[in-house]
Amino acid sequence: MEYFHGFFTGSSTLAPATAGYGGFHGGKGNGLMGLMEVPESLNVHAGVISQNKSFVDEISNLVRTETKLEKKKGDKKIRKPRHAFQTRSQVDILDDGYRWRKYGQKAVKNNKFPRSYYRCTYQGCNVKKQVQRLTEDEGIVVTTYEGMHSHPIQKSNDNFEHILSQMQIYTTSF
DNA sequence: CGGGTTTGACCCGCGC
């Protein structure tokens, strides 16, 4: 819990994305080398590769949507950092080593696939994630993590590393 | 039996 000090309180406006990385993976940061921050170059890349264009658009939309929720005059608003991962996978369930409980599923507009909402089941851990598949590229799955884990992973992460090795990753922070 | 999933209802912010 102490992890969240000054992070979720919103006192610090910078909300370091690096903290998110560290929290995401407790111990060895092996496969996380693939992680990179996504600046505005995101837009630059749009249109370069036709296949990737669609997901880039989707990500952009995602970013815009969440950014709007952060603008509040009464600076008391807590800005919760989110990290969006774009992965290539046949299955929605990407086992990252944590134990998740699904708590909802909604259809999103402009997307024929539903979005699933998961919550970490570790006691006191309020990390959430949502998984979304793209309409045009059903081989692409966007996973958005919200919050940080303040506890160790409960399973061996061999599987996790394996998945990471075949992952194209995009992250955004707010 | 206990924990996770399903699924419709509810809730809330926002734009019209």
Place this chain on the structure above:
DNA sequence: GCGCGGGTCAAACCCG
């Protein structure tokens, strides 16, 4: 005020 879209709740259900 109302409808819409997105996020969450919770009761029923499923499965080991």
